[in-house]
Amino acid sequence: VNVRTVDDPQYENRLRNWDFDIIVASWPESLSPGNEQRDYWGTPAADTPGSRNYVGIKNPAVDALIERVIFAKDRAELIAATRALDRVLLWNHYVVPQFTLDKSRTARWDRFNRQDPLPKYGASAFPTVWWWDAEKAAKTGTRP
Structure with a gap:
């Protein structure tokens, strides 16, 4: 290759x-x-x-x-x-399917929250469904 x-x-x-x-x-x-x-x-x-x-x-x-x-x-x-x-x-195997996981992989600080469960066609990776959670932020402290 x-x-x-x-x-x-x-x-x-x-x-x-x-x-x-x-x-x-x-x-x-x-x-x-x-x-x-x-x-x-x-x-x-x-x-x-x-x-x-x-x-x-x-x-x-x-x-x-x-x-x-x-x-x-x-x-x-x-x-x-x-x-x-x-x-x-x-x-007919025209393509190799991808993006089929019904989850979104993200790396983040545990300072945010989102609705659970998500809306039927909501994608968890989109920032529009996340919000700042002051309680979680207080537990994680400041960025090192």
Whole structure:
């Protein structure tokens, strides 16, 4: 393995032109997936420089499932189509899943507190859910 450090513009250019062997990437999702799936996994995007289809997927089954996701008539159909798309993507081993831990790892002083349990879609690493706890701060003392 040869790791090469590149600056941000070069990295972006390499992404746009598929000039890489492996990358760390994420594909943001909402609770209602839709048209963005074409750019992430669709055959036309595989040959479109600058698309998010970093993997270069050209799979008719994936294309058909993307259309089922986009044109789902109700929530139940959307969920079923999305789960089917997820299974096909995972089964074909296009990516190595990461960021799947339902916890956030943080290092911190025990001077803060947060709501427990977190809101349904809250992420514990975000500072918006933390607050200063004077009682805890008094126990930890000052920074050495």
